[in-house]
Amino acid sequence: MQYDSLDHLLKSGGDALNKGPIALIFAEDEVELESTLHHHLKLGFKSVIAFLPREFAIDDDLSERVYRVVMTCAPRTVVFDAVNRIIQATQGVWIYYCYNAEYLFYPFCETRSVGELLAFHSEERRQAMLTHVIDLYANDLTAFPNGVAPDQAMLDKTGYYAHTRHDASGKPLERQLDMSGGLRWRFEDHIPYERRRIDRISLFKAKPDLKLLPDHTFNEAEYNTYACPWHNNLTAAICSFRAAKALKTNAGSTFDISDFRWNHSTPFEWDSRQLLDLGLIESGQWF
Secondary structure (H helix, E strand, O other): OEEOOHHHHHHHOHHHHOOOOEEEEEOOOOOOHHHHHHHHHHOOOOEEEEEEOOOOOOOHHHHHHOEEEEOOOOOOHHHHHHHHHHHHHOOOOEEEEEEOOEEEEOOOOOOOOHHHHHHHHHHOOOOEEEEEEEEEEEOOOOOOOOOOOHHHEEEEOOOOEEEEEEOOOOOEEEEEEEEEOHHHHHOHHHOOHHHOOOEEEEEEEOOOOOOEOOOOOEOOHHHHOOOOOOOOOOOEEEEEOHHHHHHHHOOOOHHHOOOOOOOOEEEOOOOHHHHHHOOOOOOOOOO
């Protein structure tokens, strides 16, 4: 199940694209690539499509279960272009996207599939779901100098902030928020301003003329809302080592950071209940 390019996938990948929900995993490097693929397969996606350079290796078991597309996921605009081309090829299908070393969690994900999640969300007349990117980081940077340690992962249990989002004229946008927190907030001096937000619309339904923008929002305002007008809706989280990895591999920041821990760090339990208790995901009307 390998395609030589995105063009090859779009031309010949009917089985991979016809039935959703589809997970698109973009590999910027090989760090925790296999664990990322295993995690999303376990959630019940009908197709898991990995975009990665030809030289990246994955084990034989994964190769039989994952659609592999040869692609270099840099510069970052390549990912947005790929998602937008897939949107146009998969009208009416639910799509999810993330990077390697990122893991989707939603309420009750231990016992309910992502298909069940999105079926309920669709019944609520929602076509997109807000996800918060929750930074994970190693508890010991001496032992794990790249900041990645799934077995000894930490997260911030507090320090998350919501800011009203405004349009170009300064008018507040209805039911839209800019979220901040985690490593991007605590080490903001090392993070470009436009990449400090932790909100991402990672689950969405493809439709004509829909376009993913470079700031992880969409060109249709309702897709960027956190809830419908009448009650709260489901939200999810992407628990991500991506910021930790970037901060510890970038020469401009790695020597300034000796420890990611602070007094509000707590071990990550790899469980949706912890995220619900911390208020990082919302069950809405789903029980």
